[in-house]
Amino acid sequence: MASTPLKSNLTPEEMRRLPPGQHLTHKWPVLTFGNVPRIDTLSWQFRVFGQVEQPREWTWDQFQALAAVVEVVSDFHCVTHWSKLNNRWTGIRTRDLLSHIVPRRGVEFVMVHAFGGYTTNLPLAALRDDDVLFAWAHDGEPLPPEHGGPLRLVIPKRYAWKSAKWVSGLELLADDQPGFWERYGYHNDADPWSEQRYNGV
16 A cells, blocks of 8 residues: 655645544555445446335436436545545435435434445435535546445545445434444444544544
């Protein structure tokens, strides 16, 4: 991994954008629990279910046509202490997808589901931020499987385990529930600027 561990080597702008305890990398490390799935977009489906008035389901082509395609540039912070700046993501904003569904009264949480059984939990409000999107391309190239292709969630204000790879759906919840890493002691909120890496740490 090409990294810059000493903050004295960084520009003032880079220093401003690095959360506490992070170092800069110019590569993109691959960290994955389990095997990398190979997903055929011809059979791919995205589901929204749970506490919604009407469950929804889309094919790959339908999903890409749900909203205007956007490019969002954001930084990416891994709980293992590396950060990659200026990532250019292409996809649709999560808030645009949410405009197609009606949550039941009082619903405030979501469980993100991914191929292979991975999950991570978030407040529903967090998916409405301008910089949060479902991305299928990175820096102008289709998102490779090892980095979550064909589709991953990108939520820059949280540590990267919340940016689930290979997303396949959203389950709306009346009450917050822990996802995969959260059940193993990772912090529920995952704010890099507060170093919310693990519970009690």
